[in-house]
Amino acid sequence: MSFTVVRGLQSEIFIPTIPPAFWTPVSKSLNEMVVALVTAGGVHLKSDKTFRLAGDSSYRRIPGDAKSDDLMVSHGGYDNTDVNKDINCMFPIDRIKELAKEGFIKGVASTHIGFMGGGGNIAAFTEITGPEIAGELVEQNVDAVLMTAG
Template sequence: MEMSRKAIPYTPNQKSLSEMTLMIVSTSGVHKVDQDPFSTDTAQGDVTYRVIPGDVQAAELTVTHAAPKEHYNTDAPKEDINCVFPIDRLRELAEQGSIQGLAEKHITMMGYAMKLKQINEVTIPAIVKEVVRSKADAVLLTAG
């Protein structure tokens, strides 16, 4: 079976989960309430991303997303952000010693955007740089 050129290469990890620092990367449209919301212009979508500080509190977060409600209903994440951005659950795992801790930042974007070429050529490489600079041992990917 031939792999796609855009496939993520297998990257073995030598650390146990209890030694790992985790970073959340999400397409759920989560952002801090004091950050610019994602654009809900469905004709264009939004190809930007937001950096979320690692010490953010769940109450400081909200969701803005352009996807139709039947595709992604944001009511539940607005009630409990942890269902799409499990910041509190990861902190609990760190307190229990199941993971080492959380990264100094997390990355979010809105997954409903029509400019796929721009996302692949501009947004994703920028996010990859943020992830590499974070020195996180692993990334937890979430979607809305």
């Protein structure tokens, strides 16, 4: 006996799919790596333009030698209380500098990147902002990227 009552019936429930993997193997040891920070946490220089909190697919450059006191967050998608107390809890710029000084990593990138993730124009992020940020990092010749987001 057949259990099919209606042919071609499809579920109305969206089933999430995980996109195919991208993978770049690590070829250097940590003490040979120049590391950049990239955050979706809306971090930027206080002197720079703030993000539009309702949605913004632009990004900001953050100098590798920037002082943590010169940084701030504008992000409409999470509680900013912790990051306003100490930017390092979302953007560990002082910690990464310390690790470079100790020789745990070779160095800190000359430019880090901040953008405002958590939604907005996903097509613009995927097609424009993502490749632009990646291009900046390639140009700087960084060996690895440490991200905070999600």
